Amino acid sequence: MDLRKKLRQSSPEVIRQAIRRREFTGDTAGLGGGYLQGNLAILPAEYATDFLRFCQRNPKPCPLVGVSETGDPYLATLGHDIDIRTDVPQYKIFENGSLINQVEDITDLWRDDFVTFVLGCSFSFEDALMAEGIALRHIDQNKTVPMFRTNIPTVPAGPFSGEIVVSMRALSVENAIRAIEITSRFPQAHGTPLHFGDPAMIGIEDVNKPDFGDPTDIKDGEVCVFWACGVTPQVAITNAKPSICITHAPGHMLITDIRGADAGRGQINIQSD
Amino acid sequence: MDLRKKLRQSSPEVIRQAIRRREFTGDTAGLGGGYLQGNLAILPAEYATDFLRFCQRNPKPCPLVGVSETGDPYLATLGHDIDIRTDVPQYKIFENGSLINQVEDITDLWRDDFVTFVLGCSFSFEDALMAEGIALRHIDQNKTVPMFRTNIPTVPAGPFSGEIVVSMRALSVENAIRAIEITSRFPQAHGTPLHFGDPAMIGIEDVNKPDFGDPTDIKDGEVCVFWACGVTPQVAITNAKPSICITHAPGHMLITDIRGADAGRGQINIQSD
Numbered sequence: 001m002d003l004r005k006k007l008r009q010s011s012p013e014v015i016r017q018a019i020r021r022r023e024f025t026g027d028t029a030g031l032g033g034g035y036l037q038g039n040l041a042i043l044p045a046e047y048a049t050d051f052l053r054f055c056q057r058n059p060k061p062c063p064l065v066g067v068s069e070t071g072d073p074y075l076a077t078l079g080h081d082i083d084i085r086t087d088v089p090q091y092k093i094f095e096n097g098s099l100i101n102q103v104e105d106i107t108d109l110w111r112d113d114f115v116t117f118v119l120g121c122s123f124s125f126e127d128a129l130m131a132e133g134i135a136l137r138h139i140d141q142n143k144t145v146p147m148f149r150t151n152i153p154t155v156p157a158g159p160f161s162g163e164i165v166v167s168m169r170a171l172s173v174e175n176a177i178r179a180i181e182i183t184s185r186f187p188q189a190h191g192t193p194l195h196f197g198d199p200a201m202i203g204i205e206d207v208n209k210p211d212f213g214d215p216t217d218i219k220d221g222e223v224c225v226f227w228a229c230g231v232t233p234q235v236a237i238t239n240a241k242p243s244i245c246i247t248h249a250p251g252h253m254l255i256t257d258i259r260g261a262d263a264g265r266g267q268i269n270i271q272s273d
Numbered sequence: 274m275d276l277r278k279k280l281r282q283s284s285p286e287v288i289r290q291a292i293r294r295r296e297f298t299g300d301t302a303g304l305g306g307g308y309l310q311g312n313l314a315i316l317p318a319e320y321a322t323d324f325l326r327f328c329q330r331n332p333k334p335c336p337l338v339g340v341s342e343t344g345d346p347y348l349a350t351l352g353h354d355i356d357i358r359t360d361v362p363q364y365k366i367f368e369n370g371s372l373i374n375q376v377e378d379i380t381d382l383w384r385d386d387f388v389t390f391v392l393g394c395s396f397s398f399e400d401a402l403m404a405e406g407i408a409l410r411h412i413d414q415n416k417t418v419p420m421f422r423t424n425i426p427t428v429p430a431g432p433f434s435g436e437i438v439v440s441m442r443a444l445s446v447e448n449a450i451r452a453i454e455i456t457s458r459f460p461q462a463h464g465t466p467l468h469f470g471d472p473a474m475i476g477i478e479d480v481n482k483p484d485f486g487d488p489t490d491i492k493d494g495e496v497c498v499f500w501a502c503g504v505t506p507q508v509a510i511t512n513a514k515p516s517i518c519i520t521h522a523p524g525h526m527l528i529t530d531i532r533g534a535d536a537g538r539g540q541i542n543i544q545s546d
Binding site for chain 2: 045048049052053056057064066067069070077115155157158187
């Protein structure tokens with residue numbers, strides 16, 4: 001049996017253990033169905049307060065779902081036995097804002113002053129949309145969702161600043177309304193859209209030329225719906241040029257033990273067993 | 274015309290200016306209708322990262338709606354010209370966890386290392402409940418809502434820890450269901466209840482003997498509904514015994530320029546003119 005197919009039936013912890021053993025180092029799309037997947041940012045403690053402020057001020061692009069103790073590689077509030085040094089399939093290492101390496105394990109790089117931040121990602125709400133019968137073209141066409149830089153500024157905090165990056169999904173008007181209703185239940189996975197309709201209103205020149213990801217068809221009668229995107233904090237971190245920063249590689253997320261719709265609705269209920 | 278009556282028709286900024294001039298130093302219940310009122314905690318920067326972690330991990334009792342730059346007494350993300358040194362009617366000063374003074378202005382106490390935290394409070398969702406025709410007994414009887422220590426632990430962060438404190442409102446079952454529906458729209462004002470029904474299940478021995486506030490009648494057929502309460506972070510701060518901490522005096526809140534239901538739904542929209 002194909003490993004990805006097998007992992008699709010597995011619990012988050014079983015998937016994380018396969019990742020930890022380097023048996024699985026692929027992207028996490030479609031895995032851990034119903035559980036919240038997270039974007040990763042690891043920063044030295046000297047940046048922690050400002051990055052926490054940045055997330056608080058920009059909750060749609062930066063929905064903070066977990067933050068570690070300083071120097072502690074475990075994330076007890078996000079699940080059982082999560083070791084952030086080994087439990088993400090691929091990591092990117094940045095120095096002074098520049099990518100210097102991509103690795104499958106950061107155990108040797110771990111430092112006593114590192115703080116881990118986990119931010120919600122769109123996989124959770126996409127699962128929910130598809131479960132309600134709303135087809136998503138980039139998934140049907142096996143593409144990466146198209147993403148665009150906008151002219152909407154984030155609210156800055158210390159060295160962290162920049163424009164909001166959005167992802168776009170083309171939907172019928174009926175499905176756009178339903179998608180707004182559904183994503184309102186996922187504030188920790190970017191929540192409701194930031195915009196729909198005319199891309200120029202948020203500074204997007206050509207909706208067929210995304211800044212990140214792949215272009216997707218837009219059919220007659222469809223409306224472009226734009227959600228805040230997890231690339232936003234990556235841009236803000238690049239702008240801040242921290243001495244060191246470690247992130248997940250795109251699509252290679254942390255799979256938590258948190259049910260998608262629970263996150264941000266209050267106390268987070270970790271599923272035990 | 275009575276000042277409170279006049280302020281009831283006034284914008285948040287006009288109310289804050291009356292407070293700043295010490296013309297008004299009373300409680301803020303019923304003022305700034307529809308705008309988010311906030312609980313206040315000011316702490317030295319050395320506690321900031323841990324207190325931010327504490328709020329992130331305990332969003333129902335500690336819904337963080339704003340955090341200042343270090344040393345900056347203004348709160349640009351919460352409204353126009355908010356000076357936290359003067360714009361709250363009454364402040365409490367704590368040293369090493371003990372109350373030492375209550376004052377109407379903290380200009381002379383302000384320090385370059387102070388960080389201001391503003392947390393959502395229940396006034397916002399109470400306004401919404403009453404607007405939907407759900408009567409609240411403590412308000413009808415001009416009492417302070419009854420509050421209870423529970424046996425539900427917060428998720429600790431650094432020195433901050435303790436049990437969750439809840440407020441209780443007795444409602445008909447029909448209104449309890451409606452209240453859950455309505456408060457789900459106010460994640461930044463404690464959101465949905467933590468519990469309803471048997472008080473003993475959350476460690477409350479006698480629902481007629483609150484730990485804070487006043488007892489209220491519970492009528493036949495009514496159910497006790499318990500929401501996480503802003504006293505929780507005050508207990509956690511008392512447990513942490515910070516060298517200094519400044520809070521609002523109970524009921525004497527900061528009135529922000531944020532529409533109640535906007536907070537926490539994503540980017541916060543400050544109402545400009």
